[in-house]
Amino acid sequence: MRDMANSITIKRDYSLREHNTFGLDVKAKQFINYNTIDELVEVLASLKGKEQRILHIGGGSNLLFTQDFEGTILHSGIKFIEYVSREDHEVVIRVGAGVKWDDLCAEMARCNYYGCENLSYIPGEVGASAIQNIGAYGVEVESIIQQVETIEASTGKPRVFHHTECGYGYRDSIFKHRLQGQYIVTAVVYRLSPIPIVHLDYGQLQQLRSHAGTPTAQEIRDAVIAIRQSKLPEPDELGSAGSFFKNPVVPAKVFRQIATTYGDVPHYVISEDEIKIPAAWLIDQCGWKGKSHGGAAVYEKQPLILVNKDHATPTDIIKLATLIEQSVLEKFNIHLSPEVNYI
Ligand code: EPU
Numbered sequence: 001m002r003d004m005a006n007s008i009t010i011k012r013d014y015s016l017r018e019h020n021t022f023g024l025d026v027k028a029k030q031f032i033n034y035n036t037i038d039e040l041v042e043v044l045a046s047l048k049g050k051e052q053r054i055l056h057i058g059g060g061s062n063l064l065f066t067q068d069f070e071g072t073i074l075h076s077g078i079k080f081i082e083y084v085s086r087e088d089h090e091v092v093i094r095v096g097a098g099v100k101w102d103d104l105c106a107e108m109a110r111c112n113y114y115g116c117e118n119l120s121y122i123p124g125e126v127g128a129s130a131i132q133n134i135g136a137y138g139v140e141v142e143s144i145i146q147q148v149e150t151i152e153a154s155t156g157k158p159r160v161f162h163h164t165e166c167g168y169g170y171r172d173s174i175f176k177h178r179l180q181g182q183y184i185v186t187a188v189v190y191r192l193s194p195i196p197i198v199h200l201d202y203g204q205l206q207q208l209r210s211h212a213g214t215p216t217a218q219e220i221r222d223a224v225i226a227i228r229q230s231k232l233p234e235p236d237e238l239g240s241a242g243s244f245f246k247n248p249v250v251p252a253k254v255f256r257q258i259a260t261t262y263g264d265v266p267h268y269v270i271s272e273d274e275i276k277i278p279a280a281w282l283i284d285q286c287g288w289k290g291k292s293h294g295g296a297a298v299y300e301k302q303p304l305i306l307v308n309k310d311h312a313t314p315t316d317i318i319k320l321a322t323l324i325e326q327s328v329l330e331k332f333n334i335h336l337s338p339e340v341n342y343i
Contacts, residue, residue, distance in 0.1 A: 007077075013029065020061075021239060021241055030072040030073070034076065037078065040151055053071030054074065056074045058098075059101075062340050063340060067314060076125070078096035078099075078187065080095070081096075081107060094189045095188055096187050099125065099126045105221060109218040111217075113217060114193045114217050115143070115144040122134050122136060123242070126187075132173070132176070137227070140168070142163065146162075147189045150183035154182070161174075176341075198220065238307050239312075242339075244339060245337065245339055246338070246339045249274050250275055250276075251275075255275040279328075280303050282332055285332075294313065298320070306321060321338065
């Protein structure tokens, strides 16, 4: 690589243990961290024409490395939070892709700007959050995204995607399918609200409704953190990638059949014909809670989460996930699809 600016770091045969929240000790042939858009363009130019796989990662909180990565992994260190405008009714901010998602949530709660407080404490970085359309407690990040700034990997040219061009859906965007790997997110523009807009429908958040006056963004954030800490493993203590599977959406007919046998199936009505059933419930009914395979296990408090209990290998996790998928299919005739990205 010629004329590389100093702040680019290149590592070879590099352990990705600190770059995937499962904590798997897989290696990348090459790992490059850059800190500015110019550096990214320079890195892309240097990789051009080389026959190798390139993968851009964020905090690695939604990845399952199935083996060593025989290519180059890119990581953004672009970190800034910039106010584009601050008005009485809305605040627009532009945030670098490498900012830790929860650092942004903490800052917004501190300023009492509403919009991302329900998404507090989700691991990962800003760039990946816009690709994955992270969601929790009745809110998806797309609801506050105005635009996504990218660099086209093949040309190094900038392109801005307006919200409507991002193809957002449940844990989904155009960047995961049609444009996968083609654009690298450099910054995301969000619109927040200084006026309270609260989402307190989720079970344990409903108690904030009896609160004297509208809860502050900070109070909602604190409640969300408390819920997450009680249900989900602490990323620093037990490796996982959050929810391993998506919650399946099934035809209403399938739901009714299940409900005949299991009267109290938890569910969310998506439309007249489609019902979402929590994968955690399906997995729980199959008796998986706390079960393990090799070093991988099903988290006791939330069976949608697979954890690295004891030096799990990628094979342990893949096998456990496959066994779970098979048993849910056999018992309920429902296909679970992973929420994590297999690499
Ligand atoms: N359930 C069980 N047994 C359990 C736990 C849960 O049967 O041990 C059933 C209960 O009926 C419960 C339902 O599953 O009501 C839903 O559980 P929970 O509220 O914990 O949420 P989830 O649907 O399992 C989703 C997201 C989470 C997000 C929460 C809260 C997906 C794939 N997961 O989980 O997101 O935090 O809702 O909004 O949509 C993530 O994406 O990594 C993630 C953690």
